[in-house]
Amino acid sequence: SFAHPKQNRPLPQWVLDVMQSGGATVAANLLTPFGETRQVEVHASPLQSGEGGERPGSVVVLRDVSELRRMTQNLEYQASHDELTGLVNRREFNARLQDAMEQCRKTGQPYALCYVDLDQFKTVNDICGHHAGDLLLQQITAGLRQHIREHDTLARLGGDEFGLLVVRCPAEQAVAYANELRGVISEVRFTWSGRVFTGDASVGIAMLNHVEGSIDEAL
Secondary structure, three states: OEEOOOOOOEOOHHHHHHHHHOOOEEEEEEEOOOOOEEEEEEEEEEOOOOHHHOOOOEEEEEEEOHHHHHHHHHHHHHHHEOOOOOOEOHHHHHHHHHHHHHHHHHHOOOOEEEEEEEOOHHHHHHHHOHHHHHHHHHHHHHHHHOOOOOOOEEEEEEOOEEEEEEOOOOHHHHHHHHHHHHHHHHOOEEEEOOEEEEOOEEEEEEEHHHOOOOHHHHO
């Protein structure tokens, strides 16, 4: 059976009609008899009518593009995510921030931008080295992930700086949210060569409905 390549629902009838008419190549998920889902491109070519106007059927060609799609998705993920933490990177965050500012101006809904700067990261880097600093970033990221709402975006903007884009969030709630994240970071206990380091962070907040300029102005 064929399903939508993203929603994984059965293809609508009009798509099946187009496919059967031979009018287009359709991308779909194909569920095999073994329970496996493969991504395919489907092209159907109707056979010429036989005697009496009968339609003997169609020739259907399936091209398995599962591996190609997987490679493409991996490249897209790498281009939009930070390799160390797995968070959204600065490029992708800027794109989402731009979309949020446009939505904010259209709908008037409150969006909050939080800029998070770790306070002790340089100390760990200087004393313990960059490998320890990387491990600390990963440990902090793991803690923050558990407190990020589904529709919000947490990104690593570079070095020890993170960005958080919060949708439908009044200013008072944004401040409480930022303090909650500071609390999560301050609870981190990072141990290296017998030394224990505690973390803290500074957080700046900008309400996007108060920003009249570009995303650079907001940041």
